[in-house]
Amino acid sequence: MKISRRIENLKPYLFVEINKKIAEKKARGEEIISFAIGDPDIPTPPRIIEKLCEAAHDPANHRYPESEGLPELGQAIAAWYQRRFGVTLDPAKEVLPLIGSKEGIGHIALCFIDPGDIALVPDPAYPVYAIGTQLAGGRPYYLSLRAEHGFLPSLEGIRNDILAKTKLLWINYPNNPTGAVAELDFFNRVVEFARQHNILVCHDGPYSEVAFDGYQPVSLMQAEGAREIGVEFHSLSKSYNMTGWRIGMVVGNAAAVGALRTLKSNLDSGIPQAIQYMAIEALSGPQDAISEHNNTYQRRRDLIVEVLNNIGLEVAPPRASLYVWAKVPEGYNSVDFTADLLDQVGVAVTPGVGYGRSGEGYVRLSLTIPDAALVKGLSRLSGWRNTRRLTPKR
Numbered sequence: 451m452k453i454s455r456r457i458e459n460l461k462p463y464l465f466v467e468i469n470k471k472i473a474e475k476k477a478r479g480e481e482i483i484s485f486a487i488g489d490p491d492i493p494t495p496p497r498i499i500e501k502l503c504e505a506a507h508d509p510a511n512h513r514y515p516e517s518e519g520l521p522e523l524g525q526a527i528a529a530w531y532q533r534r535f536g537v538t539l540d541p542a543k544e545v546l547p548l549i550g551s552k553e554g555i556g557h558i559a560l561c562f563i564d565p566g567d568i569a570l571v572p573d574p575a576y577p578v579y580a581i582g583t584q585l586a587g588g589r590p591y592y593l594s595l596r597a598e599h600g601f602l603p604s605l606e607g608i609r610n611d612i613l614a615k616t617k618l619l620w621i622n623y624p625n626n627p628t629g630a631v632a633e634l635d636f637f638n639r640v641v642e643f644a645r646q647h648n649i650l651v652c653h654d655g656p657y658s659e660v661a662f663d664g665y666q667p668v669s670l671m672q673a674e675g676a677r678e679i680g681v682e683f684h685s686l687s688k689s690y691n692m693t694g695w696r697i698g699m700v701v702g703n704a705a706a707v708g709a710l711r712t713l714k715s716n717l718d719s720g721i722p723q724a725i726q727y728m729a730i731e732a733l734s735g736p737q738d739a740i741s742e743h744n745n746t747y748q749r750r751r752d753l754i755v756e757v758l759n760n761i762g763l764e765v766a767p768p769r770a771s772l773y774v775w776a777k778v779p780e781g782y783n784s785v786d787f788t789a790d791l792l793d794q795v796g797v798a799v800t801p802g803v804g805y806g807r808s809g810e811g812y813v814r815l816s817l818t819i820p821d822a823a824l825v826k827g828l829s830r831l832s833g834w835r836n837t838r839r840l841t842p843k844r
């Protein structure tokens with residue numbers, strides 16, 4: 451038996467080492483407080499769960515779903531885009547439900563990338579953009595996101611021979627892991643660039659509803675001409691605390707959505723229908739849970755930022771997303787610093803380099819930590835002492 455090169459070439463997950471260390475400490479009976487997990491700790495709102503229970507009792511939902519989803523779900527997604535962003539979508543052609551957005555993000559590469567093709571991928575980033583590209587036989591070309599540019603990629607200065615092979619451009623705002631946001635003028639520039647070079651823009655926007663201080667993120671679909679050259683992946687996961695139910699969507703360019711629909715109709719048999727009814731309820735019902743959750747995250751954000759600043763980490767409060775992106779103290783790299791926090795105070799964070807080379811020098815802390823653990827974790831972090839500064843580094 452011989453595993454394919456495509457699988458063998460997948461690099462071992464950087465977090466394996468850290469997770470091993472955490473597991474060892476736990477086995478010794480140490481309590482580790484984790485800021486490392488980006489998965490809402492607050493339950494799915496009860497009205498959405500009620501809908502699932504009701505739908506589960508209906509035998510019509512026990513059979514194979516249509517792979518493109520219930521027409522009512524497409525309509526609910528389009529109506530939500532209309533209400534939230536003022537964007538009109540054709541539910542039959544410009545909307546496709548997904549088995550969680552990660553599924554579509556991974557699969558769309560198979561619709562556009564032939565061996566040797568390139569996808570422009572931000573660095574640092576959610577790992578699936580690059581991995582999907584590689585699994586399709588393509589190559590990621592990394593665009594680094596730097597603090598001095600607001601963690602937006604620079605589209606100027608990419609070599610013409612690279613652009614000639616480029617089929618996809620990945621962007622993600624509000625951003626994981628940096629917490630950065632993008633405004634409409636950035637999306638307008640991206641669309642202009644993509645048109646010029648005939649590249650499909652794939653915007654990943656699962657955090658558009660997770661925002662603070664009254665800030666409202668924009669959609670790529672609001673940009674002039676976006677649907678001619680772009681798609682937007684979205685998800686119920688972060689907006690409605692539904693990561694465990696696996697439902698998301700892609701909207702935008704009809705040819706791209708159609709290609710992904712064709713691929714998926716050959717690979718999967720759709721989203722369990724009872725879960726589709728949950729999504730319809732989530733998108734169409736009252737939205738007050740969103741601001742309640744955001745108030746909770748905002749309060750946690752403020753507490754985390756204050757403590758990190760107090761112990762000497764440079765960090766700006768994010769306006770959206772579930773993450774605080776903090777600069778590690780002088781003399782550390784992101785892996786050393788993560789190990790130091792784990793050893794000295796039993797607190798787990800995520801090393802920035804796990805999201806790409808340009809993530810070096812940062813760690814990510816998630817706001818999805820229950821309040822009791824948060825309080826304990828913050829008090830431990832307050833007690834962290836930088837011993838590294840006192841001993842000159844060889």
Ligand SMILES: *Cc1c(COP(=O)(O)O)cnc(C)c1O
Binds near residue numbers: 551552685688
């Ligand atoms: C959480 C997350 C997703 C997707 O989640 P699904 O649960 O698969 O919908 C996609 N992109 C980014 C950047 C994320 O952080």
